[in-house]
Amino acid sequence: MPTTVTLQNVETLLAALPKAELHLHLEGAIEPATVVELAARHGVAVTAEEVQARYHYRDFNGFLEAFRWVTSFLRTPDDYRLITERLAERLLAQNVAYAEVTLSVGVMLRRKQDPAANFAAICAAGRNAHKKGLRLQWIFDAVRQFGPDAAMEVSSPGGANEIGRRSCLWNGRRRTRASRGEFSRRL
Numbered sequence: 001m002p003t004t005v006t007l008q009n010v011e012t013l014l015a016a017l018p019k020a021e022l023h024l025h026l027e028g029a030i031e032p033a034t035v036v037e038l039a040a041r042h043g044v045a046v047t048a049e050e051v052q053a054r055y056h057y058r059d060f061n062g063f064l065e066a067f068r069w070v071t072s073f074l075r076t077p078d079d080y081r082l083i084t085e086r087l088a089e090r091l092l093a094q095n096v097a098y099a100e101v102t103l104s105v106g107v108m109l110r111r112k113q114d115p116a117a118n119f120a121a122i123c124a125a126g127r128n129a130h131k132k133g134l135r136l137q138w139i140f141d142a143v144r145q146f147g148p149d150a151a152m153e154v155s156s157p158g159g160a161n162e163i164g165r166r167s168c169l170w171n172g173r174r175r176t177r178a179s180r181g182e183f184s185r186r187l
């Protein structure tokens with residue numbers, strides 16, 4: 001007897017398929033509950049309702065303001081580790097096997113943080129995700145409105161990008177051909 005195709009079994013089928021996520025921003029994918037948790041770590045009382053309200057912006061400037069506010073709670077490497085773990089959990093739950101994730105290194109530099117330390121924590125979470133079947137690749141974002149000098153700091157040889165390349169190998173021995181070349185896209 002032929003199987004009846006229903007919306008429900010199509011959804012089940014799609015959910016079960018392995019998937020690739022090709023456009024995702026680490027800082028833009030933080031769930032409200034995680035924002036509350038991050039703020040609390042830094043002594044700021046924020047409710048889930050406030051996060052929801054800030055996530056409902058009307059235009060691009062509203063989006064930028066929400067992004068600036070959320071990233072203000074990313075202050076330590078462990079904060080970056082936490083959001084990477086949470087992102088990986090969500091992607092694995094959706095059966096995503098591969099994701100290219102943009103990371104705002106320009107924001108880290110703007111806030112006088114150490115991108116290498118942040119990225120090492122991100123990569124530690126990425127390696128754990130890899131063991132569970134999700135491969136994360138990272139794209140360093142220079143943030144266009146910070147101007148060309150700030151962008152050069154992200155992309156320059158010996159700058160943040162090089163630090164990232166050295167701190168995020170999948171293991172100590174093996175580097176892919178891609179990671180030796182265009183590492184900001186294929187780390």
Ligand SMILES: [Zn+2]
Binds near residue numbers: 023024025102
């Ligand atoms: Zn984007």
